[in-house]
Amino acid sequence: MARIVFVGAGSVEFTKNVLSDILTFPELGESSLVLHDIDPERLATAEAMANWMVTELGLGAKVEAHLDRRAAVDGADYVINEIAVGGHAATRVDFEIPRRYGLRQTIADTLGIGGIFRALRTIPVMVGLGHDLAELAPHALLLNYTNPMAMIPRAVYQGTPFKNVVGLCHSVRDTQARLASLVGVPEEEVSFVTAGANHQAFVLKFEHKGQNLYPALDEVIARDPELRRTVRVEMYRRFGHFPTESSEHGSEYLPWFLHHDDQVEHFRIPVEIYLRWSEENLDTYEETRRRLAAGEGVEIEPAMELASEVIHSIETGTSRVVHGNVRNDGLIANLPGDACVEVPCLVDRSGMRPTRIGELPPQLAALNRTFLNVGDLTVRAALEGRRDHVYHAAMLDPNASATLTLQQIHDLVDEMIEAHGELLPEGVR
Helix, strand or coil: EEEEECCCCCCHHHHHHHHHHHHHHHHHHCCCEEECCCCHHHHHHHHHHHHHHHHHHHHCCCCEEECCCHHHHHCCCEECCCCCHHHHHHHHHHHHHEEEEEEECCCCCHHHHHHHHHHHHHHHHHHHHHHHHHHHHCCEEEEECCCCCHHHHHHHHHHHHCEEEEEEHHHHHEEEEEHHHHHHHHHHEEEEEEEEEEEEEEEEEEECCEEHHHHHHHHHHHHHHHHHHCCHHHHHHHHCCECCCCHHHHHHCCCCCCHHHHHHCCCCCCCCCCHHHHHHHHHHHHHHHHHHHCCCCCCCCCCCCCCHHHHHHHCCCEEEEEEEEECCCCEEECCCCCCCEEEEEEECCCCCEEEEEEEHHHHHHHHHHHHHHHHHHHHHHHCCHHHHHHHHHHHCCCHHHCCCHHHHHHHHHHHHHHHHHHCCCCCCC
C-alpha cells in the first residue's frame, strides 16, 4: 500500500484532519503512515494520535515516526508538507516588528513583510527536502500546504532536481461553495472556471445551465449592505470577477485598505487576527495532548482535505478536479512562465494534469503580476543568497510600499533579518 509521509506532523490538528480522511477511505486503510517532525514532543503526540486512530478504527495501517527526515521520506509515494519554520515565536516577530513601523497586517503568511520572511525561513528547509526526494523518492508526489503557496512550490521546482510538487489550498473550493450558496444554486450544478495566483485567483466562469450567474450575485449584493462592507466584494465590484481569498487575507495584498483607518473600519478588517488564531492553535495542541495522555483519543471525522482526495484519486483511479498550484509553463498565457499559478487539475490514476486557461482578463493579470513580482524576488533572494532582493521584494510589496518610505522599508528589513537570524538563508543574513 501507499507510503504517505507527513512532514511537519507536529501540526497535530491538521495531521488529524488528513488522517481522518485517509483512514476512512476503505481503499487507503492499510497505508503506511509516516510521521516526521523536528520537535520530539510534538512528534510523539502525533504518533500517539495516529496509533489511537488506527486502533480505534480496527485497521491494518502501519505507523512510523522519525525525527530524521531522510529516514521518513525514503521510498515515499506521497509527502504532505505542513511545516511552520520557527513556529509561533517566529510568527510573533512577523507581526511585532512591522507593527512598530506602523505597518498593519492581518495574516502575514502569503505576501507582505510577513509573507516574505515566512518564505525566507521555509525555503531552505524545502530545498533540503527537494534534494532528499530527488535522491530517495524520485517518483513521489510532494503535496505542499505551507504558505506562501506561490513561493514554496516554486522554490522546490526552481531550486532542486525534484519537480513533482503541487501546492494545495482550500480558498478556491470554499469560494465556489460560498458563491453557489449566495445565489441559491446547488454547487454541483454550477459550472466554475477559477484561476490566477494562489490567494488572488478569480472566478472567471460562474454559470448554471449556460446562464451567467454574476447578474444574480449582483442582485444579492445590492440587497445586502453587510456584503458590500467586505474587501472581496469591493474587489469584485472594481475588477469584475470575484476573488478567491477572504477579505482579511485579501486586504493585505493590496495598497488600498490597511493604510487607511476609515477603510479598516468600513470593511471591518481584523488587523493581526492570525496572532489570535496562532495562540488558539497552541491551546488546541495542548488539549489534544492532554486527551491522548488520558486515553480519551480524538475525533475521527472526515474533513475532505485536498491531499487525501488527491491520494485517493491516484490510488483508485477516481476522477476529481482539484485546484493545484503548479509551474505556469503557459497555463495562464499572460503570467510569467516560471511563476507558480493556481489552476484546475484533473486527478486520476495517471496523476495531476493541470488545465490550460489561456489569458486572464488584462486587469486581473496585471494585479496578479504585482503579487507575483514580490514572490519572484523573494524566491531569488533565498535561492541565490541575495539580501538585496529581500529589500527589492519589500519595496515592491503593495501594502508596505503604500505605508512606508523606502528608508523605513530598508530599516524594517534589516531588523527582521537580525531577529530571525539563523532561520534565514546564509547569504541573506
